[in-house]
């Protein structure tokens with residue numbers, strides 16, 4: 001039997017299980033490094049299916065590795081399952097409506113991500129058993145992708161050692177092999193400690209942490225003009241010093257996220273931001289405490305693996321939708337601005353070699369992009385980061401995007417949470433599982449492809465060495481509340 005047919009049949013036959021898992025994780029909506037139920041659910045299924053599971057890596061209790069088989073090649077599926085804060089939202093509705101006020105929600109589709117990788121690992125295992133194929137498959141349960149860089153901490157512990165190739169995906173608004181590079185980043189917190197006093201009676205005795213935060217932010221906003229175009233600097237005030245204007249705020253804290261195409265560039269920006277913080281402390285006579293929170297590396301492509309995955313993506317064929325699915329996507333799109341709706345087109349125009357106005361014009365009217373986007377060798381940079389970047393520095397890595405949401409849906413929005421619990425999303429999830437499993441089976445059958453991917457990787461990293469971007473002693477940080 002054709003290997004793709006075998007894998008498709010396996011995934012179809014287990015459809016109910018995978019949908020149940022995805023919906024359960026969507027409902028758990030657990031934040032970074034606290035994915036207790038999500039991690040337990042996926043690792044438990046893998047264990048029942050005969051994978052050897054090792055739970056807890058470094059300081060991360062929700063990280064795990066599940067292994068099946070022996071010998072080479074070692075193919076690793078990457079799974080994520082964390083949610084985002086403040087995004088609680090009812091599923092399958094085009095109205096903004098939280099389930100739990102202030103609660104978390106799956107605004108990046110990681111419930112689909114982790115479940116499709118699970119389905120891919122199980123389908124590949126079933127194929128190996130049925131056909132007596134030798135090799136090792138691993139499922140990496142990677143916690144804290146959102147603001148935690150779980151994989152980078154896992155990489156620091158040596159968890160990905162021995163991987164020959166890594167395979168992953170991300171739910172999105174179109175279907176294509178992931179060809180974009182991503183930005184490296186560093187996240188650090190700056191606390192300014194001063195002295196409280198009566199803001200009217202004795203302001204001269206106070207030293208304001210909040211003043212320091214404000215001055216630091218002004219300084220870094222001026223810095224932006226003098227950074228390369230691709231760099232990004234953003235911040236959130238995590239402690240404004242209190243709620244009383246009549247007290248000089250004795251302590252305030254701001255969390256910075258700095259990004260650039262390479263880690264070296266990001267580190268240089270971090271040094272400049274640190275100098276600005278020191279300046280703010282000097283100006284306000286406060287004491288500065290810097291806490292390095294996390295970092296991740298840029299994602300490095302692998303053309304050999306991209307081609308293999310693309311062949312499988314084409315062979316698997318396009319997605320198709322029911323009238324109802326189309327209608328719901330249209331309704332969701334009514335909640336976007338014109339500019340939002342155009343965003344997917346902007347991304348595609350950037351990604352594809354020669355998109356052509358006719359092709360874009362035709363896609364523009366589709367609420368759900370069912371056709372496959374052709375890959376290109378063109379260099380494109382995605383203005384975002386992923387901790388999959390660190391894995392790509394350790395082994396050749398390939399990913400794809402699969403349509404799970406209406407065209408124009410922005411990441412980290414209530415619309416993405418809502419669509420995450422629909423049949424459209426589950427279809428995309430099964431499709432991604434099939435593409436990943438088919439890619440893995442190709443690699444298992446053709447060791448030469450693994451060798452070529454490794455050669456390309458070795459050439460690309462000839463003068464580069466992976467050094468963890470996270471300094472010693474830094475621990476994974478759950479969300480501060």
Ligand SMILES: [Zn+2]
Nearest residue numbers: 108109110170
């Ligand atoms: Zn994501």
